[in-house]
Amino acid sequence: MALEDLPHNFLTGSIEELVKWARKSSVWPATFGLACCAIEMMSAGAADYDLARFGMEVFRNSPRQADLMIVAGRVSQKMAPVLRQVYDQMMEPKWVISMGVCASSGGMFNNYAIVQGVDQIIPVDVYAPGCPPSPETLIHAILTLHQKIQTGEITKRRHEGTPIELEETPSSPWVPEMPTAIRLGTPR
Amino acid sequence: MGSRDANGNSIGDSSVSDLALGELNDVSHAGGIGVDQVLFPTREAYHGLVLRLKESGFEMCADLCAVDFLTHPGRALPDGIRPERFEVVVNLLSLSQKRRVRVRVQVPESDASIASLFDVYPGSEAMEREAYDLIGIRFSNHPDLTRILMPEEWEGHPLRKDYGSGRVPVQFKETPGPR
Amino acid sequence: MTTIDDQEVPMRVIERPAWSAKETSEGPQELLERSGTPEEEILREAGGVLRLPDGHVLDAGQIDVERSDDETMIINMGPQHPSTHGVLRLMLELDGETVLRTKSVIGYLHTGMEKTGEELTYVQGATNVTRMDYLSPLHNEAVFSLATEALLGVEIPDRATWIRTLMLELNRVSSHLMWMATNGMDLGSTSMMIFGFREREMVMSFFEKTTGLRMNNNYIRPGGVAADLPDGWEDDIDILCETILERTFEYDQLLTGQPIFRERTEGVGGLLAEEALALSVTGPLLRSTGVPWDLRRTMPYLAYDQLDFDVLVGTYGDNFDRYAIRLGEIRESIRMIRQILEKMPTGDYRVQDPKVTPPPRGRATCTLPCW
Numbered sequence: 001m002a003l004e005d006l007p008h009n010f011l012t013g014s015i016e017e018l019v020k021w022a023r024k025s026s027v028w029p030a031t032f033g034l035a036c037c038a039i040e041m042m043s044a045g046a047a048d049y050d051l052a053r054f055g056m057e058v059f060r061n062s063p064r065q066a067d068l069m070i071v072a073g074r075v076s077q078k079m080a081p082v083l084r085q086v087y088d089q090m091m092e093p094k095w096v097i098s099m100g101v102c103a104s105s106g107g108m109f110n111n112y113a114i115v116q117g118v119d120q121i122i123p124v125d126v127y128a129p130g131c132p133p134s135p136e137t138l139i140h141a142i143l144t145l146h147q148k149i150q151t152g153e154i155t156k157r158r159h160e161g162t163p164i165e166l167e168e169t170p171s172s173p174w175v176p177e178m179p180t181a182i183r184l185g186t187p188r
Numbered sequence: 189m190g191s192r193d194a195n196g197n198s199i200g201d202s203s204v205s206d207l208a209l210g211e212l213n214d215v216s217h218a219g220g221i222g223v224d225q226v227l228f229p230t231r232e233a234y235h236g237l238v239l240r241l242k243e244s245g246f247e248m249c250a251d252l253c254a255v256d257f258l259t260h261p262g263r264a265l266p267d268g269i270r271p272e273r274f275e276v277v278v279n280l281l282s283l284s285q286k287r288r289v290r291v292r293v294q295v296p297e298s299d300a301s302i303a304s305l306f307d308v309y310p311g312s313e314a315m316e317r318e319a320y321d322l323i324g325i326r327f328s329n330h331p332d333l334t335r336i337l338m339p340e341e342w343e344g345h346p347l348r349k350d351y352g353s354g355r356v357p358v359q360f361k362e363t364p365g366p367r
Numbered sequence: 368m369t370t371i372d373d374q375e376v377p378m379r380v381i382e383r384p385a386w387s388a389k390e391t392s393e394g395p396q397e398l399l400e401r402s403g404t405p406e407e408e409i410l411r412e413a414g415g416v417l418r419l420p421d422g423h424v425l426d427a428g429q430i431d432v433e434r435s436d437d438e439t440m441i442i443n444m445g446p447q448h449p450s451t452h453g454v455l456r457l458m459l460e461l462d463g464e465t466v467l468r469t470k471s472v473i474g475y476l477h478t479g480m481e482k483t484g485e486e487l488t489y490v491q492g493a494t495n496v497t498r499m500d501y502l503s504p505l506h507n508e509a510v511f512s513l514a515t516e517a518l519l520g521v522e523i524p525d526r527a528t529w530i531r532t533l534m535l536e537l538n539r540v541s542s543h544l545m546w547m548a549t550n551g552m553d554l555g556s557t558s559m560m561i562f563g564f565r566e567r568e569m570v571m572s573f574f575e576k577t578t579g580l581r582m583n584n585n586y587i588r589p590g591g592v593a594a595d596l597p598d599g600w601e602d603d604i605d606i607l608c609e610t611i612l613e614r615t616f617e618y619d620q621l622l623t624g625q626p627i628f629r630e631r632t633e634g635v636g637g638l639l640a641e642e643a644l645a646l647s648v649t650g651p652l653l654r655s656t657g658v659p660w661d662l663r664r665t666m667p668y669l670a671y672d673q674l675d676f677d678v679l680v681g682t683y684g685d686n687f688d689r690y691a692i693r694l695g696e697i698r699e700s701i702r703m704i705r706q707i708l709e710k711m712p713t714g715d716y717r718v719q720d721p722k723v724t725p726p727p728r729g730r731a732t733c734t735l736p737c738w
Contacts, residue, residue, distance in 0.1 A: 031447070031449050032447060033453070034453065034454055034475075034476060035453070035476055035478075035498070035501055036498060036501035036582055036583055038453070039501060039502065039545070039582060040581070040582065042560075042564065043564055043567070043568070043571075046548075046560065046561055046564030046565065046568075047561050047564055047565040047568070048564070048565065048568045059449070061448070061449045073476075074476065074478055076474070076475055076476055076477050076478065077338070077339055077342075078337075078338070078339045078474050078475050078477065079446060079454060079475040079476070082445065082446050082447060082475070086447055105358075106356075108483070108494065108495070108498075109478050109479060109480070109483055110353075110354075110355045110356060110358065110483070111353045111354045111355060111478075111479040111482050111483050112346055112351075112352075112353065112354030112479055112482065113338075113346070113354075113477050113478055113479030113482075114478055114479065116356055131583060132581075132582055132583060134581055221514075221517045221518060222514075222517065247644045248644050248647055248649075249647050250647065250649075251647075283644070283658065283660050283665075286665050286666065309645060309647065310645045310646060311645055311646040311647030311648070312647070315647075322481075335474075336473060336474055337473070337474040337477040338474060338477065339474070346479065346482060347481060347482060353479070353482045353483065353485070353486065354479075354482075
């Protein structure tokens with residue numbers, strides 16, 4: 001049952017909370033480790049920075065069984081269609097964490113071979129900066145995602161969801177938007 | 189014009205038939221950093237020279253790469269070698285004698301093709317494909333000369349100096365000019 | 368249109384949505400069925416041409432060209448796969464579990480580092496190079512720095528050389544531990560994965576203390592190293608050596624004598640010495656075939672000529688030999704680190720060459736115009 005199809009009233013309110021809690025407690029990541037960030041992702045899953053305490057130690061090899069795609073590493077032009085195909089094979093609800101600066105924006109490789117940010121190909125929910133982000137940063141990103149799932153902000157946003165059209169030439173000077181992680185505060 | 193070593197001494201005519209082993213053992217001059225000797229054959233003599241080097245104990249081809257000298261201010265070459273835009277550089281390693289030798293061949297831009305070393309060193313197959321993919325030098329008698337790093341339908345050869353780096357302008361950093 | 372209960376009903380044809388990814392096709396790289404592939408290409412895919420020693424010609428009658436297409440299965444072990452550890456596409460023809468032919472496609476991680484590196488300065492070059500082999504970033508930086516120093520004619524102080532050697536050996540330990548962890552996990556032993564990463568965390572925390580980053584540390588730069596070793600590094604290294612050394616014996620208990628591991632690795636993936644040389648293979652793979660080639664011994668660089676270590680050589684060139692060599696090399700590296708601990712000289716950690724190192728802070732304020 002999709003959460004979005006439920007009529008939103010006081011009876012179904014607690015069911016929604018339960019479903020959201022269940023979804024956030026067992027997010028299963030799909031292996032999409034490409035380069036150096038993949039090593040830090042594996043470290044996050046290993047002993048010292050344990051991902052199993054969040055229910056996430058099973059890295060599903062098949063995208064059909066996974067909820068979360070952590071794009072860890074630089075996406076080259078050759079890899080971009082594969083990335084899109086794997087994302088399409090995942091089933092709703094699905095989330096994407098863009099790990100590292102190469103996945104978020106092309107990173108230090110501003111050249112012909114690297115896609116300048118995977119959000120050119122797939123919609124991203126949380127960006128984790130760093131080169132590579134240490135496992136603590138990745139866990140912070142994962143907890144941010146959990147909080148977004150728990151508050152329902154993600155499903156609300158998707159439901160309203162027409163993509164924002166960017167103007168071609170912004171007339172006013174560009175002001176950076178505050179990233180979501182800071183707005184929500186440190187997750188407990 | 190025959191092949192020459194780094195001192196400008198001729199090491200034989202284009203058939204390489206009189207390449208004496210003693211000339212290969214002369215390590216009194218270092219023509220390059222990290223190698224004991226640098227040789228400059230012509231394109232015709234290249235394959236034969238590498239074959240002779242392999243027979244005289246250079247078991248491994250450590251690297252094969254291509255260089256684009258379009259924006260280079262000027263490089264030192266022995267007399268008799270005409271500089272061209274591209275160079276194919278082969279580094280050979282002899283494990284038994286603990287020596288390295290470098291072979292540099294000039295490849296003109298108008299006819300960017302050279303013999304393949306696949307029958308001498310099978311490991312050069314992937315290296316030559318990379319040189320073809322990124323610089324655009326065709327290797328004759330190569331079993332499978334296709335793009336290896338870029339997608340199949342990519343156009344252009346990215347590592348050439350006249351191919352832009354493909355930078356997109358980002359906040360806080362405008363695209364730099366060439367250095 | 369179709370007929371249901373004698374009524375014409377329009378058939379709905381479900382189109383694939385236009386926004387989904389197009390099929391990735393490799394063009395001439397495809398692995399086709401045997402009936403559609405010329406014979407010399409079958410020989411190449413079966414490894415016939417590349418993998419035989421000099422003088423041996425593969426008899427075309429030996430390769431089963433007549434094998435029918437129905438007995439075998441062509442599958443694609445695509446770029447996203449847990450065992451490829453990174454992105455490698457393998458197109459395989461399988462008979463059960465035996466691989467008959469293969470074609471590999473690479474380029475999924477082509478980053479254009481060489482092109483980016485053309486626009487960087489000497490000091491920035493190490494940041495680019497360090498990400499080439501991300502399991503051993505300090506090794507890449509050392510190569511770049513040594514090459515730059517050789518070309519510029521820069522001499523670096525002794526302490527810098529010894530610090531570099533220390534970091535390189537620590538990185539070798541962490542890289543081999545990573546290999547053992549992922550190798551064990553591929554063969555089913557998840558505990559090996561946890562053990563390997565647990566040891567690696569000790570090395571990573573030392574790197575973080577010294578260089579500032581766990582991985583891709585931009586530490587070894589032309590002119591020396593970026594910063595001196597922190598106070599108390601001798602104790603850290605001591606603890607590290609002791610712990611990792613005794614844990615390698617735990618790995619022995621877990622893997623080396625274990626029958627399942629041995630059966631899965633012995634005799635698998637064998638490589639002959641002539642094949643390895645023809646294919647330009649170096650490192651533990653070459654040593655596993657029996658060729659005792661270790662650059663640290665034969666053409667020493669940095670401070671390796673003053674260290675005492677053994678070069679480990681295998682016999683059969685199979686997976687088990689490579690595992691044993693890497694486990695042994697962890698122990699040899701620990702041995703070398705202990706020697707470096709005793710022999711570390713005092714001195715400056717970098718040379719003040721105006722081409723490659725920025726001036727120290729005191730001088731900078733008086734040589735720059737003061738505003």
